[in-house]
Amino acid sequence: MTSTTVINTEGLSKSYGKTQALRHLNLEIMRGEFFGFLGPNGAGKTTTIKILSGQMKPFGGKAEVLGVDVTHAIEVKRVIGIVPETVFLPSFLTVEEYLGFVCSIRKVSESRIDFWLDFTELGEERGTLCKDLSLGMKQKVSFSQAFIHEPRLVFLDEPFADVDPLMQNKMKGFLKTYVGGGGTIFLSTHILEIAEKLCSRVAIIDRGEIARMGVISDIVGEGHDLEEVFLTLVKKNG
Amino acid sequence: MGKHVLILELEEEWRMLTSYFSSRTLFFAFPLVLLLVGFSMALLTPLVKEAFDMRELTIALHLFTCMYGMFVGGFGFFAEEVATRWFREAKLLIHMHAILPVSFRRIFVFFYIKDILYYLLLTIYPLLIGALLSFTIPPAGFLRMVLSFTFSFLIGISLSFFLSSLYVRSRLLCACALILLLFSFSLLSFEDFFPTAYFFKGEPIYLLYSLVTFLLFSAASLAMAEPVERATKEQFRKSGLFSAIDPLLAKEILDVWRSGTFKIVLTSYLFPLLFLSGMLYFTERLLNFHLDISLVFYAGFVGYLGTLVYSWLNNIDPPSSMVTLPITDSDIIKRKIKLFMGTSLSLSFVYLLFLAFLTDGIPLLPLSCLTMGATTFYVASVTAYLCGLYPNTLLFEGTILARYLASILPVLISLSLLSFMKAYTAIFFISFIVLLLSTLIYRRLDGKYERMNL
Numbered sequence: 001m002t003s004t005t006v007i008n009t010e011g012l013s014k015s016y017g018k019t020q021a022l023r024h025l026n027l028e029i030m031r032g033e034f035f036g037f038l039g040p041n042g043a044g045k046t047t048t049i050k051i052l053s054g055q056m057k058p059f060g061g062k063a064e065v066l067g068v069d070v071t072h073a074i075e076v077k078r079v080i081g082i083v084p085e086t087v088f089l090p091s092f093l094t095v096e097e098y099l100g101f102v103c104s105i106r107k108v109s110e111s112r113i114d115f116w117l118d119f120t121e122l123g124e125e126r127g128t129l130c131k132d133l134s135l136g137m138k139q140k141v142s143f144s145q146a147f148i149h150e151p152r153l154v155f156l157d158e159p160f161a162d163v164d165p166l167m168q169n170k171m172k173g174f175l176k177t178y179v180g181g182g183g184t185i186f187l188s189t190h191i192l193e194i195a196e197k198l199c200s201r202v203a204i205i206d207r208g209e210i211a212r213m214g215v216i217s218d219i220v221g222e223g224h225d226l227e228e229v230f231l232t233l234v235k236k237n238g
Numbered sequence: 239m240g241k242h243v244l245i246l247e248l249e250e251e252w253r254m255l256t257s258y259f260s261s262r263t264l265f266f267a268f269p270l271v272l273l274l275v276g277f278s279m280a281l282l283t284p285l286v287k288e289a290f291d292m293r294e295l296t297i298a299l300h301l302f303t304c305m306y307g308m309f310v311g312g313f314g315f316f317a318e319e320v321a322t323r324w325f326r327e328a329k330l331l332i333h334m335h336a337i338l339p340v341s342f343r344r345i346f347v348f349f350y351i352k353d354i355l356y357y358l359l360l361t362i363y364p365l366l367i368g369a370l371l372s373f374t375i376p377p378a379g380f381l382r383m384v385l386s387f388t389f390s391f392l393i394g395i396s397l398s399f400f401l402s403s404l405y406v407r408s409r410l411l412c413a414c415a416l417i418l419l420l421f422s423f424s425l426l427s428f429e430d431f432f433p434t435a436y437f438f439k440g441e442p443i444y445l446l447y448s449l450v451t452f453l454l455f456s457a458a459s460l461a462m463a464e465p466v467e468r469a470t471k472e473q474f475r476k477s478g479l480f481s482a483i484d485p486l487l488a489k490e491i492l493d494v495w496r497s498g499t500f501k502i503v504l505t506s507y508l509f510p511l512l513f514l515s516g517m518l519y520f521t522e523r524l525l526n527f528h529l530d531i532s533l534v535f536y537a538g539f540v541g542y543l544g545t546l547v548y549s550w551l552n553n554i555d556p557p558s559s560m561v562t563l564p565i566t567d568s569d570i571i572k573r574k575i576k577l578f579m580g581t582s583l584s585l586s587f588v589y590l591l592f593l594a595f596l597t598d599g600i601p602l603l604p605l606s607c608l609t610m611g612a613t614t615f616y617v618a619s620v621t622a623y624l625c626g627l628y629p630n631t632l633l634f635e636g637t638i639l640a641r642y643l644a645s646i647l648p649v650l651i652s653l654s655l656l657s658f659m660k661a662y663t664a665i666f667f668i669s670f671i672v673l674l675l676s677t678l679i680y681r682r683l684d685g686k687y688e689r690m691n692l
Contacts, residue, residue, distance in 0.1 A: 053562075073566075074566060077564040082562040084561060084562060088558040088561065089559055090489060090560070091554075091555045092492055092493045092495075092496040092554070092555060094473075094476065096476050097474075097476055097477060097480065097492070100476070100480055101480065101488075104480065105485060106563070106564070127473035127474045127476070128473060129472065129474065129496065132471045
């Protein structure tokens with residue numbers, strides 16, 4: 001582990017009853033990386049994100065995020081941003097109120113709200129209750145709240161699922177700039193094209209274990225694409 | 239297809255109901271308790287006969303059953319809820335009309351039948367069977383009783399279904415229908431209520447009238463059973479509360495106001511207080527003497543309505559909406575308790591003030607306020623400590639319920655007895671101790687919930 005290590009896990013494990021969701025996961029992610037975490041449904045992607053972002057306690061092993069032990073959930077959440085897989089927003093707050101609420105809790109200025117309303121093209125919906133937003137709009141609000149305090153590390157769990165292609169493109173551009181500026185992204189997705197275009201390094205997880213990890217160009221090799229590698233690895237394990 | 243859907247809906251309801259309990263065995267404790275209630279009520283019949291006219295009591299019980307049906311029969315509201323929520327929370331089979339080639343009405347018919355079966359089998363019939371087991375009711379009259387109470391319930395549930403269906407389409411039409419119905423009822427005596435008439439006269443024609451009434455209301459309601467979409471996209475100005483007070487508390491206040499939960503909170507107070515008044519009236523009539531109830535008794539009682547209000551406050555918005563933020567369970571619980579205290583104390587104070595004027599109890603008002611404040615805080619702290627943000631489900635857990643009752647009942651009973659004995663000094667000291675105890679429990683919330691994930 002070096003001074004530029006942002007995420008470090010050693011033997012991280014988690015089980016749900018008799019089902020082993022994560023088996024001795026070892027990861028080291030550096031500052032400024034766009035890290036893709038890929039895997040089929042039920043592979044352990046969301047469980048990993050939940051543990052690393054303080055939403056769930058691990059069963060075994062150790063993990064640190066920005067130097068904070070992940071079992072200290074509040075301290076972890078204070079320094080990171082999270083776009084969860086299932087977006088839950090407070091039903092009876094307006095978009096603007098919710099972003100203001102996030103700023104108050106995170107103790108940052110509300111001056112960034114207008115930027116995010118503008119970026120997500122939600123200016124006209126600033127007074128709409130979150131419960132009345134479409135799924136895509138909710139996803140945009142969720143994206144905004146994750147970055148509004150300008151954290152050094154953001155966990156994204158399928159952040160593009162409900163967003164239209166135009167906004168997806170805009171969000172991808174923002175993420176590239178963010179990483180270029182020294183931020184770190186941990187992206188969980190099963191959309192391989194997105195990972196291939198955005199990520200500098202990926203890990204493929206299957207049945208709670210890392211099946212392959214490395215720089216995209218090393219993993220893919222000549223004349224192949226990420227999908228082929230992914231399918232081969234997952235089928236082999238199956 | 240119909241039979242299959244009905245069976246699936248019955249299974250779905252069964253799994254949902256049993257999931258509220260820690261074990262399926264415990265689930266059966268619920269109808270068993272009702273059976274025992276029915277049994278005890280029937281055993282009390284000879285005593286009741288001395289204080290009440292049995293004919294009046296029978297009519298009242300039928301009307302009560304009808305009202306129970308009305309209370310649980312607001313199915314019309316589903317039409318609105320299904321339309322606005324199906325895509326977000328497609329949890330039940332009833333929501334599947336949106337993605338499968340089946341009409342909402344068709345799937346809803348079975349939903350309606352399923353609910354009726356569950357209410358009858360789990361609530362009405364256990365009470366009636368309990369009454370039968372007491373041997374005070376001859377088996378010959380039992381069938382008549384079952385039929386008359388079943389139809390009282392069915393008329394109630396279908397009437398409520400009908401009115402709620404009208405309500406979601408046109409409030410004016412609903413009001414007109416309600417006025418028309420009230421006018422029709424005013425022309426009749428309670429004995430003319432078809433199920434009651436059948437019970438007294440035993441003539442099958444009244445059963446037929448009951449059946450037709452039920453079918454007419456049900457058919458009319460089902461004819462209207464199509465999802466109603468309402469334009470709910472209102473715009474709000476940014477609330478000034480966020481800059482004025484703690485943001486978590488501001489959020490809780492806006493949740494209560496904008497969700498309309500404040501109406502439910504008011505009702506949570508009104509109904510039990512009406513029930514208390516009715517119960518005391520019944521006791522006075524039954525025991526045939528006047529109970530001199532002091533203001534302090536009511537003060538203690540209103541505090542206990544807190545569990546209901548605290549439950550409602552936890553029912554508005556799931557805490558998962560704050561899962562990404564550096565907030566603990568205890569942060570939210572404490573804000574809910576603050577809001578609860580503010581709401582409960584003001585409502586209870588108005589109620590006590592009103593009662594103080596009615597009962598000439600002004601001199602007891604300061605002590606009553608202390609007792610009310612202490613019990614309110616105590617109930618909130620105990621409920622929050624035992625159940626956290628999930629009182630609606632955790633209070634069904636056997637061990638939690640037992641701990642809750644063991645904490646609450648001794649205080650409630652001792653304060654009630656002391657109020658009857660007019661031992662005001664003792665009440666003052668007990669209230670003071672309860673207040674201290676509540677503060678201790680409140681402080682322990684951090685220890686229990688500080689590190690808990692939302």
